[in-house]
Amino acid sequence: DxxxxxxxxxxxxxxxxxxxxxxxxxxxxxxxxxxxxxxxxxxxxxxxxxxxxxxxxxxxxxxxxxxxxxxxxxxxxxxxxxxxxxxxxxxxxxxxxxxxxxxxxxPAQTTARAVLTEPAAPDEESGRIRHGSYLPDHFVKLDEEKLQDRRGEPPERGRSALRVDARYTTPVNAHYxxxxxxxxxxxxxxxxxxxxxxxxxxxxxxxxxxxxxxxxxxxxxxxxxxxxxFGSxxxxxxxxxxxxxxxxxxxxxxxxxxxxxxxxxxTGHRPRTEQDVRLIADEDGTIVSTEHHTLTETSTVAHFCEPAGLSTRILYASPHLVVSHRTARINAPTPCFMRGPGEAPGLFALEVAIDELAERARIDPLELRIRNHADADQTSGKPWSGKHLLQCYQEGADRFGWKDRPAVPRSLQRGGVQVGWGMSTATYPGRRMPAGCRVVTDADGHVEFSSATHEVGNGVRTVMTQVAADTAGLPIDRVSFLSGDSAFPAAPYSGASQTTATVGSAVFAAADEWRRRFIAALVGDADSPLFGADPATVDIGTVDPRAAAAYRERLSFSTSSDSGDQSTQAFQSFGAHFCEVEVDEQIGRASVTRWVAVMDCGRVLNPKLARNQVMGGITFGLGMALLEQVPYDDATALPLGEYYLPTHADRPDFDISFLDHPDFHLDPIGVRGIGEIGTCGVPAAIANAIHHATGKRLRDLPITLEDLMIPFEQPGGAA
Known part of the structure; x- marks a missing residue:
């Protein structure tokens, strides 16, 4: 106002x-x-x-x-x-x-495929690309180390009996x-x-x-x-x-x-991707070669690549691996990171391909993933700071009842519709960056912590208040946390599942310093009943918190934390998704009815907020799988129709749990991010369940009613 x-x-x-x-x-x-x-x-x-x-x-x-x-x-x-x-x-x-x-x-180029097949020529006079790019190249093969990878030698010809070689596509998604x-x-x-x-x-x-x-x-x-x-x-x-x-x-x-x-x-969007995945495995399902090539899009005025192949570099053991990304500059708005950037569309391709490989090998999809489990980060060679993916698989399978899954598609029916069970792996990096925190103790002894971070609806201020109160040894009603002001100590953007680890580390450091200073003041004040006491024996819980007001000048300060030591270990969160779908082929409707997710995301500070984050992420992925796409006319680049989103009616029955193994290698509070990983792997689990229900292998998102309807036969046998 x-x-x-x-x-x-x-x-x-x-x-x-x-x-x-x-x-x-x-x-x-x-x-x-x-x-x-x-x-x-x-x-x-x-x-x-x-x-x-x-x-x-x-x-x-x-x-x-x-x-x-x-x-x-x-x-x-x-x-x-x-x-x-x-x-x-x-x-x-x-x-x-x-x-x-x-x-x-x-003339406009509005898709990466158009740029690939008909690259625009530079203008003879200016040398600028004719379609108006403000960047030097109209089609860029990115060579940044983080987006390309090649290791090992390809398998000998004829050695491996099993192969998957397929293309998977994802559309433009809006943050909404x-x-x-x-x-x-x-x-x-x-x-x-x-x-x-x-x-x-x-x-x-x-x-x-x-x-x-x-x-x-x-x-x-x-x-x-x-x-x-969500990134916008x-x-x-x-x-x-x-x-x-x-x-x-x-x-x-x-x-x-x-x-x-x-x-x-x-305000950005998730760009289209075209992903070619090639898996080669021995007869027992052991992967010997993995290739994942991504073609995606950016605008003519900004540099952005959807890093769809990142998870492929680390998720499954593979002696030979090639990952590449190419980005075309097209006449479209600038894309940006969107919930589960890279991992969400990339795991759709990889995890459906893994399901296809399991089918060819006649091995249960879960068993195939277990056989190809990677014990260390294959890209860096570093050990994981904490990886309990096999436990996620086991607990998720037990909770879902996976052992009762029939191997043959179209084996399950309920109420006249097909039923299918699918699963996928979830993963997302654990991240931490430097951040600052300010502490102000007021005349009533109330302690206010602040940082230039953000509350985007996921409960950051609640969790930061918990961390501050617990570390300082104060009742939670004596502590508050403020955010969202550039005048506060600096913090990075709230994204990439890093805020709790990043800002939480700064809050932890500030609260720990506040506690140390308060105890030092109490034992050093001749008027204090704790004067002369051993600081190690002082229990702040027995002290009236309002006593802090007397020392408020020394209990008001700023501090910061760094990004921690990330040189010797690799930090990654993992999880497993299991889902059930019902497919009514008469009307082409797929309904997700049941979901089990088990997550390994470090320590869980607030179980309710954490569960809600994963629930939201799964719903996000459900929309990505079955509903969401911006339907552009490739000729005019104008939207053609509506943008469909999941609602409460699309909500499955959720069973979400966490292993709760603290990761103190990443940060002093033992957490890794939760916001992104809930979406990662979800579209693949749904696509795999639909295949199990119908026998149809669908590789393009979203999966629509036209994909699911059985052909209608007219009298005389004509379709």
């Missing part, structure tokens, strides 16, 4: 590639500028020159190298073209609807959080305050400073609560920059909220 607020609405382009004519932009701006309540119309013709982001921000992160409104070129449908600012949201929306322009349309991306920008002289729905306040401040050409210390970003993200709010998107520019232009605070339609083009 900001006094004097004006409202902004984005105008976006409607073609995938070309140029907006200057005269039509000028004409549209004049017409819209005279509409009721309009305060300002920001276009490429009057937008102040914006800076370029530093290379380190755009190399590993999907941040756009083309500043918004920097020219009249069109790189994709939904590119920001103008910002209309008015006194009310209604007036801004009405005026924005009047903003129509003319285009000089150029409950809360729309929204920003309020407010200038106070040369100081900028941004209220944003983001989970990257520290990085957003850095990127904004680069775009706007001002020092970071003149920007404050606030994001105390985020209503869902982990980076700075262009509407935030434009909101700040618009607010400076009108001299008052400006609020800009993306529409639901604009969320599909403006």
């Amino acid at each position: 900001v006094p004097g607020l004006a409202h902004a609405v984005l105008v976006q382009t409607e073609i995938p590639h070309g140029r907006v004519t200057e005269e039509s932009v000028r004409r549209a701006a004049e017409q819209v500028g005279s509409a009721s309540g309009v305060l300002h119309v920001l276009t490429p013709l009057n937008c102040p020159a914006l800076g370029q982001l530093p290379h380190e921000l755009t190399f590993d992160l999907p941040l756009e190298r083309r500043p918004p409104l920097s020219d009249l070129t069109v790189q994709h449908v939904g590119q920001h073209l103008a910002v209309v600012v008015a006194d009310t949201l209604e007036n801004a929306a009405a005026a924005a609807s009047l903003f129509t322009v003319d285009y000089d349309v150029l 959080p409950i809360e729309l991306s929204a920003t309020i920008a407010e200038w106070n002289g040369e100081q900028l305050t941004v209220h944003d729905s983001t989970r990257w306040i520290a990085g957003e401040r850095t990127a904004l400073a680069a775009y706007l050409g001002i020092p970071e210390d003149r920007i404050r970003v606030l994001s105390p609560l985020v209503g869902g993200a 709010k982990s980076f700075l998107w262009m509407h935030v920059v434009l909101c700040a520019v618009a607010a400076r232009a009108v001299g008052r605070p400006v609020k800009l909220v993306l529409t639901r339609d604009q969320m599909f083009t403006s």
Whole structure:
């Protein structure tokens, strides 16, 4: 609630590639500028020159190298073209609807396959790729070590009897959080305050400073609560920059909220993948060769690769392995990380291929995975800090009743529909980064911990309060945890399942230091009943916590933690998914009815929140398997239909459990992340269960009713 607020609405382009004519932009701006309540119309013709982001921000992160409104070129449908600012949201929306322009349309490449088969040629005069790329290559074979791998010699010809060689595809997926991306920008002289729905306040401040050409210390970003993200709010998107520019232009605070339609083009997505997997095994099912080649897409203005082959490098023992990734620059919005990035689409391909190999070997799918279990990280050669995947398999199989699974597909029926059982392995890296924490003890002895991290709905503030209270030895009602302010000590973006390990380590260090200082104050104060006591014998639980108020100056400080020692061990979480599906082939409906998941994610700090995270992840993967795709017309790059999501009616019966083996090698509280791994492996488990139910091996997501319906035979035998 900001006094004097004006409202902004984005105008976006409607073609995938070309140029907006200057005269039509000028004409549209004049017409819209005279509409009721309009305060300002920001276009490429009057937008102040914006800076370029530093290379380190755009190399590993999907941040756009083309500043918004920097020219009249069109790189994709939904590119920001103008910002209309008015006194009310209604007036801004009405005026924005009047903003129509003319285009000089150029040929577009809208799929990676099109780039692969018909690469665009450089323009003879400028040397720039004709489809307008702001990056040097239109088709890139990435050579970063983390995305490519080759080891061992291929098996001798004729040695191995079993082979799987298949292509698996995944579509564009949308993040679709409950809360729309929204920003309020407010200038106070040369100081900028941004209220944003983001989970990257520290990085957003850095990127904004680069775009706007001002020092970071003149920007404050606030994001105390985020209503869902899944990756879409982990980076700075262009509407935030434009909101700040618009607010400076009108001299008052400006609020800009993306529409639901604009969320599909403006805050990232999971890109399409085309994955070729080749497995070769001996007759007993021992894998001797693995290849996993990924073709995926990025935009012409950003560098991003969906790392679908990462899990393949480490999951199963394989003497010979080749993993590669190729990324095509296409005329489409910039993709980004999405829940289980790389692992979610990559495990769909790998785990369905493993199921196919088991079928060819006539070995139970679970048994085949056990036979090819990798005892160490094959890529680095390091031992795992803690791996209990075999225990996940065993406990999951027992809880599910896997031993009763018939080997032959189409063996189970219930109520006139086919029933199938499927399983898959789940895995996701354990990560930790540096973070800071501030401690403030108030006049009542209440202790407030704070860090520039984020609450995205997964319970970060709850868990951080638990860690602080438990470590400091205080009642939980005497402790609070604040987040979402760039003025707090720095923390990384909330993603990659790292927040609890990362920020939790900083909170642990701060609370441990607070406890040490409090005890030292008590035993060193002549007026304290504990004066002269041995610090090792002091039990804070017997001390009135309000006594801390007397020492609040020395009990208010900042501290930090590093990323820990990750040089000698490999950190990875593992799990096993087992599911049951019912397939009604008359109407093509697949229903997931029962789910068992057993997770090995280190220590579990809050069992209810942890279970809910995995439950949400499974539901996320269910949507990925059966419902979700952005249906683009490859010729126009325009969406063709609706985007389907799972609802409560699609919820299976969940049986979710954790092994709860602490991993103190990664961090002092023994945790590894939970948010991502719940989705990883889920689409494959469903696809494998559908094969068991129907006998159909489906390799393209999502699996639709057309895939599942039995052919309808007309009288006379014609289909």
